Amino acid sequence: MPLIPATAEVQESTLEGEPERPPSLFISDQARKRSGIETAVVQRRPLTNELRTVGRILFNESALAEIVVRVDGYVERLFADFTGMQVKRGDHLAEIYSPDLFVAQRELLLAVETGNDLLIETTKSKLRLLGLTRQQVDEIASRRETLERVTLHSPIAGTIIEKRVVEQSPVRTGDVLYRIANLESVWASLDIYELDLQFVRYGQLVEIIAEAFPGQIYSGRIWLIDPVLTEETRTIRVVVNISNEERKLKPGMFANAVIRSPLQADGSARPSGVEGQFTCPMHPQILKKDAGKCPICEMTLLQIGGEESPPTSDNLPLVVPASAVLDSGIRKLVFVERRPGHFNAVQIQAGPRSGAFQIVLSGLNEGDIVATRGNFLLDSQSQILGLPSLLDQEGAGDIHKQHSPGGEKAEPTRPTAPKSTPQPHKH
Ligand SMILES: [Zn+2]
Incomplete structure (x- = not known):
């Protein structure tokens, strides 16, 4: 020199x-x-930190359903008989013949004949516990006809991701016949190193690019920052909720993510802009300016903590x-x-x-x-x-x-x- x-x-x-x-x-x-x-x-x-990380696409756990059979019996008919099938809410999935169910229906009809309200109610509840809907039970009582079979319906709209039953097979109470996932939204689970945690905030928008579709940028908000560090990788799991209406993102895919955080004077990420708004603890995609109920599950919306602070020259x-x-x-x-x-x-x-x-x-x-x-x-x-x-x-x-x-x-x-x-x- x-x-x-x-x-x-x-x-x-x-x-x-x-x-x-x-x-x-x-x-x-x-x-x-x-x-x-x-x-x-x-x-x-103004300074923005650009954090790049990798992750995987997962099922949206809050949009998963398991179809469990509540009676012992035989699967006589499978309507939904292959994995990957799209079903709507309320679609029939399978018909089950159950001697137990038949006996319970006979009990209801006998109760109706006696005219004993208490007995009628008790036998109706029993049938509902066996998996019949209120409407089905009322129909049995009014028509005085027993159903030969019970039909299982899908409680959500989604895709059959697992089918564990074949036609004409016996089933037992508690057996899971199907798993159904709604793929209209998926999660991206990202790994964030401890050092980078200062750049990550609840509600931040994240860009997600799946390796399968390099040209397409998906966007979602961070709604969960794991409270516990994963020991093996020394990373913290951050979950992003992504709208997937075209269902192109498949659980299991690898994804790259970019988190852009405008920084404040102490070097940490600025508030993400959702502070003070309302969300459903079960449905993080719900974001409302005012208090109210979740349009999906009717739960009372919770206000997101923290204050939105506009960037002033002092906190740059x-x-x-x-x-x-x-x-x-x-x-x-x-x-x-x-x-x-x-x-x-x-x-x-x-x-x-x-x-x-x-x-x-x-x-x-x-x-x-x-x-x-x-x-x-x-x-x-x-x-x-x-x-x-x-x-x-x-x-x-x-x-x-x-x-x-x-x-x-x-x-x-x-x-x-x-x-x-x-x-x-x-x-
Ligand atoms: Zn909800």
Whole structure:
């Protein structure tokens, strides 16, 4: 690295009582031009973090149904007889012949004949528990006819994702005959590293691209951030709800996701915009401005916590170009030009980095001027001159005291300031 002429200077206090400024590194205009030192102004500006991660498409667990048989019997007819079939809510799936059911219906008819209301109600409840609908039970009572078979209906619209029954097979109470999933919405389960959790917030919009459809961008909101970290992967599961009306996204597919988070002054993601709105705990896709009931399950909507804060100049992050920051792994340093040509090493507390910018949490003020090029050179000069530098927080010695007998901090092998200047010395 070509060295440049530089001197350390003790600045004099201009006002009485003003604390003495720390010594700074002085670079002449000429040396500055030759060494290509460039500077930038520290400013508050909008900054967006772009987090890329991977995940998988899953079933929307809140739109899954299992069809369970409630009587012992035989499957006499299967209407829904293959996996992948689309069914509507209320569609018949299978017909089951059950001797138990037949006996229970006879009991109801006997009760009706006796005219005993209590007995009628009891036998009706029994039939409902065996899987008949209220309407079916009422029809049996009024027509005084028994049903030979019980028909199973689909409680939701969806796709049959599992079929565990064949025609003419015996079934027992509690057997699961079908699993039906509504694929109009699916989940994307994303893996987020601990370090990136600060960029993730409930309600944020996420872009999802399935590997199967590289050109198509799906969008959904984060509605679940797992409260527990997955030990094996050291990641946190984040679930995004995605509308999938064309049913192109299939559970099991791999997906890439992009989470763009506008950042606030402390480097964390800004509120996502859903704060204060209302949602259903069971149906996260429901988002309403006003309180009320969930249109799907009638549950009372809950208000989403947090406050939406509009981006003001105060909560924008304070940033420097990332090239301004020297990082020793332990400390982060920038060179601030307090007066023309005078540079001081300043330790900063850095927030996250986003693209070409580094968020500064403390150490700098808006309007400060920092070196963005040539700062390695400034650092090596500082080190040579015994000023604070990246690897030497205090500087080799306080140059006020260097010539005093007690100045043992200054090492004899090191050039001392301001007497000596580094080589090559061209004057
Ligand atoms: Zn709901």
